[in-house]
Structures are given as structure tokens and as C-alpha cells.
Amino acid sequence: MVFSRLGFLLTFCLVLLQVPGYAETRYPAPVEGDFVLPQFRFVSGETLPALNVHYTTVGQPRKDRSGKVVNAVVIMHGTTGAGNNFLSEQFAGRLFGPGQLLDAAKYYIILPDAIGHGKSSKPSNGLRMQFPKYTYDDMVLADYRLLTEKLGVGHARLIMGTSMGGMETWVWGYKYPDFMDALMPLASLPAEIAGRNRMLRKMAIDLIEMDPEWKGGAYTAQPKTGLTGAISSLIFMTSSPKQMQKAAPTRELAEAALAKTEARFFSSLDANDMIYQFDASRDYNPAPHLAAIKAPLFAINSADDQVNPPELGILEVEIKKVPKGRYILLPITDLTTGHGTHSNPAIWGSYLQELLVLMEKGKNVSN
Structure with missing residues (x-):
């Protein structure tokens, strides 16, 4: 998610760039891991004998007296990306360091590779077009099981994501409404992928x-x-x-x-x-389920996003269904980069700060 003169042309280029070492010196070293789910059953009814979910973590879990992790933050990547794409100077370098909004000394940051992406199970591992036809629901379920069965997280402080990860964030909100304290989908819409x-x-x-x-x-x-x-x-x-x-x-x-x-x-x-x-987005459609979302939710889009153009007017309507939801449309500036604005917390970080304060205080959000 590093921007260069060419990199900001499209978000998919951003997520494919390698991680620079500079940012890694400012927060705890990332740790990679794998979690194998035997006989994983997909929404399609297909099963995979062993589904591997790869993940990266930054920071350490902090547990309460009952042994439950209380400081988890989950961040989900976009289409064609992987969790470690967030380990860039632009993203992690502005969020994970000492005193920053998602300071890894305070939070246990979890960056999963979605099914079909990164080092998680995917068609190119060998099954090719015989690989199960996964959906976003499958991705969220696999991540839920990663958190609860492998990492000991029964409740997250914050769940957020960019693009596809933003869409997964909406799904998390209504599938597991009591699981998180706050939600922040970036560069996404809570409606069927159509038009x-x-x-x-x-x-x-x-x-x-x-x-x-x-x-x-x-x-x-x-x-x-x-x-x-x-x-x-x-x-x-x-x-x-x-x-x-x-x-x-x-x-x-x-x-x-x-x-x-x-x-x-x-x-x-x-x-x-x-x-x-x-x-994988073919049956994505949170719209009928938005009223089930309980946690405060900030939906952030950029006005120059060609994937989710504001003239569609979708979020203005749908956000009203979210009891504690707020829609933030970033205006076009010399800093916004279309869909890829989702990877630049220098632009939207103030809203994340506001959401974190709200999360800590337990206040409601009005539409």
C-alpha cells in the first residue's frame, strides 16, 4: 500500500508492493502464522479437506482475568491483496507506532489473508478451477474461527477493512453483532454488487x-x-x-x-x-441486515472513488438503517487517490481517532 508516482494509479498496484523495512523499526516485529481448518464447509456446500488461513499479527494479546483477549484489532485487505500489505510506511508507519492511533504496544493487531489470497488456501495452490467457489461470507467465517479458535479472541475492540475488507466489515457487523466495539469499513458500499x-x-x-x-x-x-x-x-x-x-x-x-x-x-x-x-462478491448484500449492526460504525468513502461513486446515493440511504452508523464522504483533494485513498490514514485518520474515542466512551453515533 505504498504510493509511488505510478503506485497511486490503482489500489491493486498498491497492495502488491513489497513492504519497506523502515516502518518495521517503529513498532513490534510482525509475526506470521497459519491456522488449518479441517473439512471446511463453504456456503456453496463444497468442502475443502484442509483450509489454511494465513495471518500476520503485530503486538501482543492482553487478556482479562478469565483469559479472554481484550485488545484485538482486525484489519482486512482488499481484492488481490494480503494482510501484510498493511505493513507499509504509509499505513502501519502512521498507525501502529508509539503513541499512534493503533499503537501496537496497546493493541493486538491481526491482519488475516482472506480465502483465495496471500498465503491462505487458493486455486493456484493446485486445485485450480476445482477449488470451492468461496464468497465473502466464507471469508468472514474463516476469520471468525481464526480469531476464536486459534488466537483466543472472543471479542474485538475494532474491526475495519479496505475495499473488499470494507465489505467484509459490513458482513462482520451483522453476522456477529456482539463481537466488536466498533466498525470502520473503508471504500465500500453495504449493497449488492450490481450496475x-x-x-x-x-x-x-x-x-x-x-x-x-x-x-x-x-x-x-x-x-x-x-x-x-x-x-x-x-x-x-x-x-x-x-x-x-x-x-x-x-x-x-x-x-x-x-x-x-x-x-x-x-x-x-x-x-x-x-x-x-x-x-467472490457475487452474493454480497448487507442491505437487508443493516439494522442488526449494534456497534458504532463509521463508513468512509472518497468522492473520487470510481468503484463506489458517491453519485449512486447508496450510502446516504443505507446508513440510516445502522443504529449507530455514520457516513463520511471525503472530498476530492490533491491528496485523495480514488479508490486507493482507503490506504492513506493521513487523510481519514482523524475519523478513526473520533471513532476510537467514541468506542472508549461507549457513546452512540447519530446518523
Whole structure:
């Protein structure tokens, strides 16, 4: 989630960048782990003999007299990403250090890799298109079991996420309404993935599957033509026109930026994984369940987000169903970067601070 001159073009580039070491010196060393769930049953009815959930933690759990962890913060990543993408100077360097909002000396920060992502079980591990057709509900259930069965967390102080992780945050809110003290979904909407959003996702999937080199998922080399088409769809979805124009004000610079972005994708993406990742939202729809959310919730979006454009007017309506919900729309500035604004706490950190104060005081939020 590190921004460079090209990196802010789209959020998927951000989550694929490697973690710089500088931020790691300012908070406890991250610890990675794995949790295997035997005979995991998916919403589809399919089962996996062993589902691996990979995770990263920062800080130490603090327990009460009964042995329950009382300082857990869960942060969930976006599509194609992984939990350790949050360990950047821009994100962790501004949040996890001494005296910062999510000081890892105070909080036990848990960064899971969602099903189909990072080092968790995914199609590219070997099953390819025979991998169970997972959904966001499956992701949340796997994380819930990770927390409760592996990490000893029966209640979280805060659950938050970016993009896909933001959508998972909404699901957490109504699936396990007593599990958390506060919720903060970033760059997401609590409604069915439809309209242009679904069309672009379906276009990306179709373009991969239309490539003869995809071979029904049994390719030996990545189907480059199909991936190129899918990437074109993603660039439109997640780009910031203003920032792209600033970064590439000439034809030569624009084409060079595109080539570099595509090369980054090709070095990191797997076609089958990508199909699953973009189809996992197919039955996502928190709207009918929002009244069940009990915890204070701050929903933060950016006005230049092409994935969740404010002109849809969805959040203004749906947030009224959340008893303690608040909708925050960040205006377009020279600092906002479209969908990728979700990874820059320098922009929205003041709202996180407000939510944490509210969480500590146990006050209500009015719409």
C-alpha cells in the first residue's frame, strides 16, 4: 500500500508492493502464522479437506482475568491483496507506532489473508478451477474461527477493512453483532454488487476465460491476452483521473505508466485466483441486515472513488438503517487517490481517532 508516482494509479498496484523495512523499526516485529481448518464447509456446500488461513499479527494479546483477549484489532485487505500489505510506511508507519492511533504496544493487531489470497488456501495452490467457489461470507467465517479458535479472541475492540475488507466489515457487523466495539469499513458500499461494478468484474472474468490459453484453468503459462483485458477493466475501476493526469500529463508518460502497471500485474497475478477473487462478491448484500449492526460504525468513502461513486446515493440511504452508523464522504483533494485513498490514514485518520474515542466512551453515533 505504498504510493509511488505510478503506485497511486490503482489500489491493486498498491497492495502488491513489497513492504519497506523502515516502518518495521517503529513498532513490534510482525509475526506470521497459519491456522488449518479441517473439512471446511463453504456456503456453496463444497468442502475443502484442509483450509489454511494465513495471518500476520503485530503486538501482543492482553487478556482479562478469565483469559479472554481484550485488545484485538482486525484489519482486512482488499481484492488481490494480503494482510501484510498493511505493513507499509504509509499505513502501519502512521498507525501502529508509539503513541499512534493503533499503537501496537496497546493493541493486538491481526491482519488475516482472506480465502483465495496471500498465503491462505487458493486455486493456484493446485486445485485450480476445482477449488470451492468461496464468497465473502466464507471469508468472514474463516476469520471468525481464526480469531476464536486459534488466537483466543472472543471479542474485538475494532474491526475495519479496505475495499473488499470494507465489505467484509459490513458482513462482520451483522453476522456477529456482539463481537466488536466498533466498525470502520473503508471504500465500500453495504449493497449488492450490481450496475457498472458487477459489469466490470464480469468483464474481467470473461476476458480471462475467453483467452484460448486459459484452457479451462489448466494453463501452464498465464493467459496473457486475457489478463491484459482484465487489467484494463481494473484500471478503469480503481483509477483516479486527477492523479493519473498529474502523473502522466503526456502520451509518452501515460503509455510508460500503463506498461509499468501491466508488468507489475503480470508478475503477481494468477488468472484462476483472479477469477475467484472477483467473483467472490457475487452474493454480497448487507442491505437487508443493516439494522442488526449494534456497534458504532463509521463508513468512509472518497468522492473520487470510481468503484463506489458517491453519485449512486447508496450510502446516504443505507446508513440510516445502522443504529449507530455514520457516513463520511471525503472530498476530492490533491491528496485523495480514488479508490486507493482507503490506504492513506493521513487523510481519514482523524475519523478513526473520533471513532476510537467514541468506542472508549461507549457513546452512540447519530446518523
